[in-house]
Amino acid sequence: MPDDLRPHPVTGTLFPSPVPPGTGWPGDPADASTPVALTPADVARLAASAVGTAELDARVSVCRACPRLVGWRESVARTGRRASFADQPYWGRPGPGFGGPDDGAVEVLVVGLAPAANGTNRTGRMFTGDRSGDWLYAALHRGGFASLPTSVASGDGQALHGLRIVAAVRCAPPANKPTPTERDTCGAWLDRDLELAAPGLRSMLALGLIGWDATLAAARRRGWDVPRPKPRFGHGAEVALGTPYGVVRLVGSYHVSQQNTFTGKLTEEMLDDVVSRL
Numbered sequence: 001m002p003d004d005l006r007p008h009p010v011t012g013t014l015f016p017s018p019v020p021p022g023t024g025w026p027g028d029p030a031d032a033s034t035p036v037a038l039t040p041a042d043v044a045r046l047a048a049s050a051v052g053t054a055e056l057d058a059r060v061s062v063c064r065a066c067p068r069l070v071g072w073r074e075s076v077a078r079t080g081r082r083a084s085f086a087d088q089p090y091w092g093r094p095g096p097g098f099g100g101p102d103d104g105a106v107e108v109l110v111v112g113l114a115p116a117a118n119g120t121n122r123t124g125r126m127f128t129g130d131r132s133g134d135w136l137y138a139a140l141h142r143g144g145f146a147s148l149p150t151s152v153a154s155g156d157g158q159a160l161h162g163l164r165i166v167a168a169v170r171c172a173p174p175a176n177k178p179t180p181t182e183r184d185t186c187g188a189w190l191d192r193d194l195e196l197a198a199p200g201l202r203s204m205l206a207l208g209l210i211g212w213d214a215t216l217a218a219a220r221r222r223g224w225d226v227p228r229p230k231p232r233f234g235h236g237a238e239v240a241l242g243t244p245y246g247v248v249r250l251v252g253s254y255h256v257s258q259q260n261t262f263t264g265k266l267t268e269e270m271l272d273d274v275v276s277r278l
């Protein structure tokens, strides 16, 4: 086997890292003709003109508008793979939203922070292949939103029901810390996610302060009615947002990061509680 090709853990198909669009990766929403955003203006234009979540996901998944994050995600994919995953290909692209039209109308949006370098950046699917995802999908499964209690790899049969997972920032950032400029640039993709989901949306779950702030900022940019002063984030915090289609509830949760789950700051019961309110 050529040194730079590795087998997908489910299908066994060989891929380089990062994975070129449209080459057969399970769940890859893009192909070679998908337009690539190279600047913040491109992101705004391509997000606003995406006609549905399938097109939005495709465009997100090939975005190259933040040079620092593109460099980081691709360097991890090429040469920075974790030893335990060294035999796997790395997606090395932005994480597209997961859950959408194929699984029925989106009634609930989950907004995370950003992909993990060895999680989504490896598997190509939100919260898939790391400890954070183990917690999140187990809770979504208990709450009836996910087919499986685990989410280990694209192509594993996991499916979401009426729920879609997106993030404030779609590329893995160094030290899990995107810059304000990167958050602003990527916010245009989130804006369009809110806009596309709005007609059938019932509630949103924001994971962590960054997810909370990003969701409120996107809601404000979309012209939704957001209380002033800005509602404070906390685990279990809840605020009603007015949209052109009715009221959407935003619920806050501590992020499912290992920092929170290992220390007991976030327990399964606490996560189940917020999921039950969606």
Ligand code: SF4
Pocket (backbone or CB within 6 Å): 043, 060, 063, 064, 065, 066, 069, 070, 094, 169, 170, 171, 182, 185, 186
């Ligand atoms: S963080 Fe967002 S805007 Fe920046 S390159 Fe990744 S997908 Fe594009």
